[in-house]
Amino acid sequence: MTDRRREEVLIRIEHAGGLATGVSNDVHAETGVPEADVYGVATFYSLLKHPSEIRVCQGLSCHLAGSGEKIDAMSATDTPFLAAACLGRCDEAPASWDPQGENPLPEVHLTAASDELAINLAGVDSLSYEGLAAAQDNGADWVIGELEESGVTGRGGAGFPAHIKWRGVANQPVTERYVVLNADEGEPGTFKDREVILKRPHLVVEGLAIAAQALGANDIYCYVRGEFGAVRDTLEAAMEDATTAGALDTATTWHFVDGHGAYICGEETALLESLEGRRGMPRMKPPFPVEAGFRGAPTLIQNVETIATIPSILTRGGAWFRDLGRTEPGTKLYCVSGHVQRPGVYEAPMGISMAELIDMAGGVVGTLKAFSPGGASSGFLPASMINVALDFGSLQKVGSMLGSAGVVVLNDTVDMAEAALVQAVFFEDESCGQCAPCRIGTQLVRQAIERFRRGDSDALEHIAEIAPGMEQGSICGLGQAASLPLLSAMKYFPNEFESSVHT
Numbered sequence: 001m002t003d004r005r006r007e008e009v010l011i012r013i014e015h016a017g018g019l020a021t022g023v024s025n026d027v028h029a030e031t032g033v034p035e036a037d038v039y040g041v042a043t044f045y046s047l048l049k050h051p052s053e054i055r056v057c058q059g060l061s062c063h064l065a066g067s068g069e070k071i072d073a074m075s076a077t078d079t080p081f082l083a084a085a086c087l088g089r090c091d092e093a094p095a096s097w098d099p100q101g102e103n104p105l106p107e108v109h110l111t112a113a114s115d116e117l118a119i120n121l122a123g124v125d126s127l128s129y130e131g132l133a134a135a136q137d138n139g140a141d142w143v144i145g146e147l148e149e150s151g152v153t154g155r156g157g158a159g160f161p162a163h164i165k166w167r168g169v170a171n172q173p174v175t176e177r178y179v180v181l182n183a184d185e186g187e188p189g190t191f192k193d194r195e196v197i198l199k200r201p202h203l204v205v206e207g208l209a210i211a212a213q214a215l216g217a218n219d220i221y222c223y224v225r226g227e228f229g230a231v232r233d234t235l236e237a238a239m240e241d242a243t244t245a246g247a248l249d250t251a252t253t254w255h256f257v258d259g260h261g262a263y264i265c266g267e268e269t270a271l272l273e274s275l276e277g278r279r280g281m282p283r284m285k286p287p288f289p290v291e292a293g294f295r296g297a298p299t300l301i302q303n304v305e306t307i308a309t310i311p312s313i314l315t316r317g318g319a320w321f322r323d324l325g326r327t328e329p330g331t332k333l334y335c336v337s338g339h340v341q342r343p344g345v346y347e348a349p350m351g352i353s354m355a356e357l358i359d360m361a362g363g364v365v366g367t368l369k370a371f372s373p374g375g376a377s378s379g380f381l382p383a384s385m386i387n388v389a390l391d392f393g394s395l396q397k398v399g400s401m402l403g404s405a406g407v408v409v410l411n412d413t414v415d416m417a418e419a420a421l422v423q424a425v426f427f428e429d430e431s432c433g434q435c436a437p438c439r440i441g442t443q444l445v446r447q448a449i450e451r452f453r454r455g456d457s458d459a460l461e462h463i464a465e466i467a468p469g470m471e472q473g474s475i476c477g478l479g480q481a482a483s484l485p486l487l488s489a490m491k492y493f494p495n496e497f498e499s500s501v502h503t
Ligand SMILES: Cc1cc2nc3c(=O)[nH]c(=O)nc-3n(C[C@H](O)[C@H](O)[C@H](O)COP(=O)(O)O)c2cc1C
Pocket: 153, 154, 155, 156, 157, 158, 159, 160, 182, 183, 184, 185, 186, 187, 263, 264, 265, 266, 267, 268, 269, 301, 302, 303, 304, 306, 307, 476, 477, 478
């Protein structure tokens, strides 16, 4: 059995339509991977384990829009369904998704087209590939220098400077190198990467081609969220168009891989594990992927939005991009959902205030009470912080994070203990389970909130003691941030946690 054959395991099960009777044995026969191993890996993934059930989203934005009632209504019918963590359709909450259906996405609200936006979702996609041509003419040092000048940081959540990763791969002595696109967008409240690919696929294809060319990678892997079939097709079609138009180097091999329904595979090393045909469990770091990533080789993993900024950085200059931002470099795609008039994806200068962003989304439905600025992991901030700058540094200073900029707006009808419970359920469901503090801690947090809401006023007493253990004893960001929604809700809305008035 070679590692390459293991890589086929998940793809073969997907092609067989999921883990039906006999499939694990067939895949064992085809790949040589032991059947127990095949079965054990596949059961980690929701789309392989339950390939046909309709999913009803129970993410925060969908919860605010009445997904609970939707789930109750579905339960009253004979239709089998699953409550899903987040379907990445927060703009059409309460969302559902049918693995066997068409699932068209509605037109999302976007910022009006403008040349002063780095991504410009409403703009016209083009096959000119001028950024790639400039990269070919000027070489890798120039490309990385422009990225450094631009100050662009990772848009997938961590905000890590892109040029450091690129240089990290470029400096490795090994010639086998990979570029991986992280399009597994799964953070609740986030639905921007899907729109980047649907609206501007050539920016993504060109950005990836620039990365492969500059870093000497022969293979590009695009790992696209499994529930986003049309998104993956759009990206693949754009790559084929660009190839036909002669814009791409034919020496590069493109691979399009479907995610299999596990949020944690958005974490970069879990994604690599999944690409290698294993359970999506994050790896210990170091070594970081730039040194030992896919197949143990130097690998650049970059979020869709980050990659899509590269062509305009090279054609218009790093300084141009940097100056677009207010408090930090560049523009940023903010996903806005929850209690706003026009949920959508808005591109704005990095550091726009929450107040301005709410205006872009048409204002609050009702009276603002709280907001979650960057996905479930960012916790909650109160309405009084409406002027906070939405950037990495400012949000970190107030104990939150920009993350993937999935902004969820909550009005004064929301019970904060209930909102914290929604996030706690998400983290418990999506924990990969390999770190005890995360596996047990996420369960304890969820149980404590439930006990509190059932009338046990002391139920949350020990949460502040559990949280540091989760933060320090967890390998990845999921376990490290999982207690934040509850702790931040308790901090900013203490009255709601004084006595358990909930039923
Ligand atoms: C629990 C968890 C989930 C994540 N999910 C995503 C995701 O869905 N998409 C993404 O691009 N990055 C996600 N990330 C961040 C990635 O690990 C990684 O930082 C990113 O892909 C690097 O690309 P960037 O530097 O362009 O942001 C996640 C991280 C954690 C800890």
